[in-house]
Amino acid sequence: MIISERPGARRPTLDDVAAVAGVGRSTASRVVTGSPRVSAEAKRAVEDAIAVLGYVPNAAARSLVTRRTDAIAFVLSDDELMRPDDFYFGGILRGVSREVTARGRQLVIALNDDESRLESYLARQVVDGVLLLSLEAGDSRPWDMRRIGMPMVIAGRPDGWIAGACVTVDNEGGARQAVEHLMAAGCRRIAMITGGMRNLDSRARYEGYGTALRAAGRLVDPALVVEGRRLMGHGAGEEAMAELLRREESADFPIDGVFAATDGLAFDAVRALRAAGRRVPEDVRVVGFDDNPLAATFDPPLTTIAQPYEEIGRTMTRMLLEQIDSGAASMPPVVLPTELRRRASA
Amino acid sequence: MIISERPGARRPTLDDVAAVAGVGRSTASRVVTGSPRVSAEAKRAVEDAIAVLGYVPNAAARSLVTRRTDAIAFVLSDDELMRPDDFYFGGILRGVSREVTARGRQLVIALNDDESRLESYLARQVVDGVLLLSLEAGDSRPWDMRRIGMPMVIAGRPDGWIAGACVTVDNEGGARQAVEHLMAAGCRRIAMITGGMRNLDSRARYEGYGTALRAAGRLVDPALVVEGRRLMGHGAGEEAMAELLRREESADFPIDGVFAATDGLAFDAVRALRAAGRRVPEDVRVVGFDDNPLAATFDPPLTTIAQPYEEIGRTMTRMLLEQIDSGAASMPPVVLPTELRRRASA
DNA sequence: GATCGGTGTGGTAGCGCTCCCATCAATATG
């Protein structure tokens, strides 16, 4: 593609293309938009003219009349962006990006530092739809989107959400796998560090922990469950693990297995365990959840439940575009499978 | 292609606002654009109407006539996004986002997986300017941008770049600080793991390493310098460190200090050192560069040269907006200072 | 009192594009 901009050279418009091609503006437009009702001859002439002039359609003008932008937004909070330990959205973003590109749309990443700004941004009609991530219970964004009639797909399922497009992974099943793996390795006292319980994925993972234990005829010991709250700031999982170790002192058995609701928490847990003189996996086995990009190179490499990140992104995008194109108001939710990734930590 | 909307729920236009406020469209427009030539009375009426109708200006229509979009793009390659170990752009992005928001513009993050697509995307005039990151020698993007007349600011300085807005940190000075710190701690044999030598920041850091040694009356021993190439794939720094240790066997003195060109490489180096039975910092002191978000929680916490990430982002944004507003073709480069962050690894 | 500049205002002309519609030639049908 060669676009040469001479000073003072106005960017070519469709009229210029039509003039050079010797056809009317409408015909030129048909070629650009891929309408079938054009003669092969005219089509060639227009395509040549486009190449010669380096014509690129003006997005604003097009979107003004079509009332579409052919762009979708991926909403990301400042907070999510700055948590490299739980850098899980990278893979999703890659999947989204690939799918969006393959379909000739544009991807806009909206940093959502301030909620009201997000809404007014979207109201300007700069995108056709929105991809939302990782909701906490009480997050109003899905309802806001629905209110302003903005097509949307959510990764995760909002609390109390009846109908609407969302893509989740089998959080409960994955958690069950993790705990079963620990039990199979011989762990007798398996603790859990949960994510913030306002987060729905976290809740499901906690459920899976309980399900697995009960299925094995064990009970959930409340003393073995601590919430690793992000709000606790730096090293949330370290705090949680330290708390578990404190509680352990007054118990009969030492903790020999830990299931952490995210890899970030698992990393913290391993650090805290080390600081307390425990070896991983010899003394305590640790399993995380996410298989985020840091897990494989962590010391020790972290055994974890992998989410199909890229597939999540692709699926979300497909669903959103379908929704936009068809005008469908609701879609059945999609649940993607997780997979145990065995590494050294358990 | 019909997006379902409630019948009659047409989004209000400026004409609607003007009608409700009892003024002409021009006056309404002046209020929206913040023109001073409006009476206080008319202004109030229009603002009330806007609030009542929930009016939000249509971005496409505005940009069609103003030939501006009030949006800028932050170009990120797929590759950069997926390297959480060297997750350095997060802070820059935050700085950019803050500054953009403060100035009432929009930020678009363009995933640049395919170069030609980037160019045609930008040619559609969806943004007023571009922020470019971390260039390698031979990267054509700055020249492409200049050719199509797209205002741009670059983090780092392209090879052979004469004039043009760029923001760099004092890579050489920072590297010097790092090496001086190691020398002050008593290190006698200081190795360096460089970044890819096509990367200009990496080259400057290597220069600083040499400068510091020479200033102390030492020489650069080629056997102590290895390039930790990203292309080598996973654990580039581990490979490099292993190579250094192999070379060490045939030398008189053991390596007791390592300066890595990025924190990601430093992490790898520590892992390789541990794998070889060396303790950090007791046997070998390690200093990184970047102070990326992982450095503080690494085991051991990494001593490193901090870049003022957020400030880089803010500065880039300010320069870009000034360029856009003023139409200035060139601007003097800005160099921001680095800072030694002493932690446990050295 | 006539002229001047400054100020608030509304109307009009597009920005570049797609869509609808009228046109026209070429073919198929009665």
Place this chain on the structure above:
DNA sequence: CATATTGATGGGAGCGCTACCACACCGATC
């Protein structure tokens, strides 16, 4: 041969907005 049918085409309208211009009105100046 007249008429209906098809397909390709160009012209015009208009998407929602801002820039420009013309105008009415004001007080100040000569």
